[in-house]
Amino acid sequence: MPAVKEIQNPVVRLTELVATTTHVPVWLAALRRNALARFSQTGFPTTDDEDWRFTPVTALKALPFVIATPDFDRADAAIQHSPFASIEGPRLVFVDGQFSRELSQVTNLPDGVRVQPISEALRQDNSALQSHIERLPDRNASPFLPLNTALFSDGAHIEIPAGCELPAPVRVLFLTTSPHAGAFAALRNVIVAGANSRVTIIEQYVDASGAAYWNNVQTTLVAGEGAIVEHIRFQEEGRHAFHTGSLHLVLARDCRVKHHSFALGARLSRQDIRARLDGEGLDCVLNGLYLTDGDRLADHHMIVEHLRPHCTSHEYFNGLLDDRSRGVFHGRIHVHPGADKTDAKQTNKNILLSKDATVDTKPQLEIYADDVRCTHGATIGQIDAASVFYLRARGLGEEDARRMLLHAFAGEIVERIDYAPVREEIDSLIWERLERNPHIAATA
Amino acid sequence: MSSTTDTIDQFVQQEYKWGFVTDIDAETLPPGLNEDVIHFISRKKGEPDWLLDWRLKAYRHWLTLTEPEWPKVTYPKIDYQAISYFSAPKQKKDAPKSLAEVDPKLLETYEKLGVPLHERARLAGVAVDAVFDSVSVGTSYKEQLAERGIIFCSFSEAAREHPELVRKYLGSVVPHTDNYFAALNSAVFSDGSFVYIPKGVRCPMELSTYFRINSAGTGQFERTLIIAEEGSYVSYLEGCTAPMRDENQLHAAVVELVSLEGAEIKYSTVQNWYPGDAEGRGGIFNFVTKRGICKGHRSKISWTQVETGSAITWKYPSVILQGDDSVGEFYSVALTNLCQQADTGTKMIHIGRNTRSTIISKGISAGRGQNSYRGLVKIMKSADDARNFTQCDSLLIGDKCGAHTFPYIEVKNPSAQLEHEASTSKIGEDQIFYCNARGISTQDAVNMIVNGFCKEVFRELPMEFAVEAQKLLGVSLEGSVG
Numbered sequence: 001m002p003a004v005k006e007i008q009n010p011v012v013r014l015t016e017l018v019a020t021t022t023h024v025p026v027w028l029a030a031l032r033r034n035a036l037a038r039f040s041q042t043g044f045p046t047t048d049d050e051d052w053r054f055t056p057v058t059a060l061k062a063l064p065f066v067i068a069t070p071d072f073d074r075a076d077a078a079i080q081h082s083p084f085a086s087i088e089g090p091r092l093v094f095v096d097g098q099f100s101r102e103l104s105q106v107t108n109l110p111d112g113v114r115v116q117p118i119s120e121a122l123r124q125d126n127s128a129l130q131s132h133i134e135r136l137p138d139r140n141a142s143p144f145l146p147l148n149t150a151l152f153s154d155g156a157h158i159e160i161p162a163g164c165e166l167p168a169p170v171r172v173l174f175l176t177t178s179p180h181a182g183a184f185a186a187l188r189n190v191i192v193a194g195a196n197s198r199v200t201i202i203e204q205y206v207d208a209s210g211a212a213y214w215n216n217v218q219t220t221l222v223a224g225e226g227a228i229v230e231h232i233r234f235q236e237e238g239r240h241a242f243h244t245g246s247l248h249l250v251l252a253r254d255c256r257v258k259h260h261s262f263a264l265g266a267r268l269s270r271q272d273i274r275a276r277l278d279g280e281g282l283d284c285v286l287n288g289l290y291l292t293d294g295d296r297l298a299d300h301h302m303i304v305e306h307l308r309p310h311c312t313s314h315e316y317f318n319g320l321l322d323d324r325s326r327g328v329f330h331g332r333i334h335v336h337p338g339a340d341k342t343d344a345k346q347t348n349k350n351i352l353l354s355k356d357a358t359v360d361t362k363p364q365l366e367i368y369a370d371d372v373r374c375t376h377g378a379t380i381g382q383i384d385a386a387s388v389f390y391l392r393a394r395g396l397g398e399e400d401a402r403r404m405l406l407h408a409f410a411g412e413i414v415e416r417i418d419y420a421p422v423r424e425e426i427d428s429l430i431w432e433r434l435e436r437n438p439h440i441a442a443t444a
Numbered sequence: 445m446s447s448t449t450d451t452i453d454q455f456v457q458q459e460y461k462w463g464f465v466t467d468i469d470a471e472t473l474p475p476g477l478n479e480d481v482i483h484f485i486s487r488k489k490g491e492p493d494w495l496l497d498w499r500l501k502a503y504r505h506w507l508t509l510t511e512p513e514w515p516k517v518t519y520p521k522i523d524y525q526a527i528s529y530f531s532a533p534k535q536k537k538d539a540p541k542s543l544a545e546v547d548p549k550l551l552e553t554y555e556k557l558g559v560p561l562h563e564r565a566r567l568a569g570v571a572v573d574a575v576f577d578s579v580s581v582g583t584s585y586k587e588q589l590a591e592r593g594i595i596f597c598s599f600s601e602a603a604r605e606h607p608e609l610v611r612k613y614l615g616s617v618v619p620h621t622d623n624y625f626a627a628l629n630s631a632v633f634s635d636g637s638f639v640y641i642p643k644g645v646r647c648p649m650e651l652s653t654y655f656r657i658n659s660a661g662t663g664q665f666e667r668t669l670i671i672a673e674e675g676s677y678v679s680y681l682e683g684c685t686a687p688m689r690d691e692n693q694l695h696a697a698v699v700e701l702v703s704l705e706g707a708e709i710k711y712s713t714v715q716n717w718y719p720g721d722a723e724g725r726g727g728i729f730n731f732v733t734k735r736g737i738c739k740g741h742r743s744k745i746s747w748t749q750v751e752t753g754s755a756i757t758w759k760y761p762s763v764i765l766q767g768d769d770s771v772g773e774f775y776s777v778a779l780t781n782l783c784q785q786a787d788t789g790t791k792m793i794h795i796g797r798n799t800r801s802t803i804i805s806k807g808i809s810a811g812r813g814q815n816s817y818r819g820l821v822k823i824m825k826s827a828d829d830a831r832n833f834t835q836c837d838s839l840l841i842g843d844k845c846g847a848h849t850f851p852y853i854e855v856k857n858p859s860a861q862l863e864h865e866a867s868t869s870k871i872g873e874d875q876i877f878y879c880n881a882r883g884i885s886t887q888d889a890v891n892m893i894v895n896g897f898c899k900e901v902f903r904e905l906p907m908e909f910a911v912e913a914q915k916l917l918g919v920s921l922e923g924s925v926g
Contacts, residue, residue: 050514054854337843337844340843350855352855352857352858352860353858354858355825355857355858355859357858358854358855358856359853359854359855360852360853360854360855361852361853362850362851362852362853363849363851363864363866364848364849364850364851365838365847365848365849365866365868366846366848366849367838367840367846367847367848367868368845368846369840369843370840370841370842370843370845370870371843371870372840372868372869372870373867373868373869374867374868375865375866375867375868376849376864376865376866377863377864377865377866378851378853378862378863378864379862379863379864380853380855380860380861380862381860381861381862382858382859382861
């Protein structure tokens with residue numbers, strides 16, 4: 001582990017880490033240089049930036065950044081106890097940003113399917129992968145995206161050929177074991193689902209360290225024509241961890257893509273979702289649940305761009321906020337000229353469980369086409385009194401009625417997961433988590 | 445589709461109905477802004493020293509600010525030194541003693557606008573404090589109002605005759621440091637209206653002011669201050685039309701409302717300023733800061749606006765709900781066509797307990813208009829059991845326009861109940877077909893649907909305004925069959 005640098009500027013301290021990254025192809029080296037220059041220029045966002053208005057990163061900036069170092073023994077034990085451990089299927093495991101072949105399981109894949117670490121894919125000549133990495137949009141991107149480009153050490157590369165259906169989900173597990181504060185890992189995933197293929201992907205983040213580390217993630221998901229993709233992102237990191245992620249969805253004609261984001265942990269979690277609906281007749285669902293307590297902050301920031309006619313996009317985000325925690329939501333549906341017959345819907349519902357919790361929500365619509373149906377809605381408050389009354393009139397106690405409705409509030413998000421074993425496991429995980437919360441069982 | 449394009453073209457090509465210029469010599473200051481200009485304005489109005497100091501403080505603060513860029517509007521950079529900051533109709537001897545002494549050409553202007561001043565004022569039962577460019581030229585019904593202790597006069601008169609009230613409340617809701625345009629207004633405001641309703645008095649009539657921008661190249665900087673003492677009630681109407689101009693004109697007004705315990709202020713606006721031509725040339729820049737404070741318990745402020753004019757509208761009538769059980773309301777219809785841009789909405793700041801707010805916003809976009817709703821609902825920690833309901837609906841007519849919604853909701857109290865709903869739609873072919881099948885022409889059907897779309901807002905307007913607003917919308921929609 002390199003000595004902690006006595007440099008005040010966090011941007012400079014981060015750029016110091018560059019030298020330690022692994023060998024890369026020439027085109028990527030150039031890309032990284034540019035990205036690093038860009039990050040050095042923009043630096044960390046502040047609350048003066050409209051997109052970071054409610055999400056201060058001061059604590060993140062103060063970390064003494066070091067490259068995370070893996071502890072594989074600790075990782076092995078953590079995997080056994082991690083959620084979805086019992087789910088069959090190919091598995092990629094990364095420990096502190098490094099691929100672990102021993103802990104991974106990639107056998108018996110159908111022809112043409114690639115499930116491999118991106119570091120390996122980069123050693124092969126892969127022009128498609130190159131373009132997916134290079135083509136990331138600049139506009140509206142998170143300031144941490146160039147940082148990720150400059151520093152990513154590894155991540156998953158998943159490629160499903162046209163017409164292929166994978167029966168079992170691909171699981172990508174990111175473990176952090178490094179006990180050092182400020183351990184930094186940049187992870188890059190590229191998922192490409194060919195035309196008419198079908199796949200379920202689980203991307204999960206497990207904290208086996210307990211330290212104030214920082215995971216900076218970028219996932220690109222490319223869905224081909226008619227592809228059916230379900231992507232489940234499950235983040236349950238410790239209360240000191242920082243998690244900044246962005247997800248870019250590039251969607252082609254007639255595909256069906258569902259993304260589920262579960263932000264259940266981390267001191268600060270920020271997820272930037274950018275969906276480009278660039279084909280006719282496709283259907284995109286963005287579904288998310290955030291549960292926060294203590295001092296946690298969970299932020300979802302998404303922009304859904306409708307570029308073609310006859311597309312449907314639905315966004316459902318529910319949040320349960322406890323203690324002094326904060327929930328932030330920004331959703332924008334942008335309908336470009338010509339994207340007629342767009343059907344877009346966005347909802348953000350929040351329940352505050354304590355008097356110190358806060359919510360800041362900005363559900364936005366930007367519409368430049370006239371033949372569209374777009375709605376959005378946001379609610380903040382407690383459990384609906386009429387619903388409680390309805391249940392009480394049927395003989396339930398007030399506390400039971402309230403509990404039941406809170407479970408249902410989280411449950412309506414979980415229910416949208418298609419892949420049953422994952423749905424059931426998340427359902428019971430969240431059930432237990434809510435049951436453990438004194439604010440849910442106690443006061444009315 | 446082509447018929448839609450045709451009708452939208454017709455719609456876009458309609459001439460501005462109210463475009464004419466009254467030919468009166470105005471005593472106009474040369475363009476430019478510096479401390480001398482402020483001294484000149486203040487002296488011209490015979491203002492006390494403290495007001496001059498306040499203006500200078502605002503001006504010095506304004507110099508430190510930069511023009512805001514966050515609204516979703518684009519316009520050429522304004523040269524603040526190219527604007528004339530004072531223009532008054534030439535006074536014959538001193539001020540006119542009665543309406544009979546008012547310049548007949550001026551009265552003619554109001555005639556064309558249908559202002560019920562003079563005899564018509566009496567018949568319509570409306571008291572008018574008409575603002576022609578920058579100086580109030582005539583007020584009516586003053587005596588009737590005075591009997592009840594109501595003060596309704598021009599701002600400069602109020603500064604002279606009721607300095608204690610003006611000094612107490614001026615800048616108490618919109619401080620001179622509030623924002624770029626409010627600071628500018630505070631420095632150079634020329635005139636405006638002042639209303640004071642004493643304790644327990646219910647104002648017997650709708651108070652109304654017609655604003656009129658007349659001289660070319662002059663900005664108009666109105667300042668309105670309304671104070672409703674405990675348990676009083678007032679309904680205030682503001683209506684605007686402006687003559688045709690090629691040059692962009694800046695209008696940066698400030699409106700401050702103070703509602704004390706149990707008082708209610710209802711503020712209604714119909715704004716029909718020149719929107720510019722089909723290519724986006726000319727038109728009024730309307731950058732307005734309007735804010736009210738519900739200072740006392742159980743007080744209420746209600747904003748209703750119908751915005752159909754101006755090239756650019758930048759306006760967020762807001763309510764600070766400080767007193768417990770106070771109520772804030774915002775009802776808005778904003779129509780943009782041609783190249784108009786509107787970025788409008790409201791802010792509801794809940795501070796007191798059991799405070800309630802309602803926001804109903806209806807945006808209609810046609811031609812190449814861009815219509816944005818931008819609103820904030822903030823529930824502070826102290827606002828137990830606060831309640832908000834927000835609904836923003838947009839209607840699109842034609843395929844070159846845009847409708848946007850940017851709500852902000854910030855909640856720091858768990859007992860708050862908030863709902864926000866927004867939708868965007870166009871007039872459905874099935875709806876038109878349904879009406880056609882029942883013998884209603886397509887044009888009538890469109891009018892009917894749009895009027896139905898705006899009904900929730902129109903019904904909040906006082907009678908006279910509701911009629912005018914519906915007429916305005918009807919004119920704008922002629923030929924927009926689609």
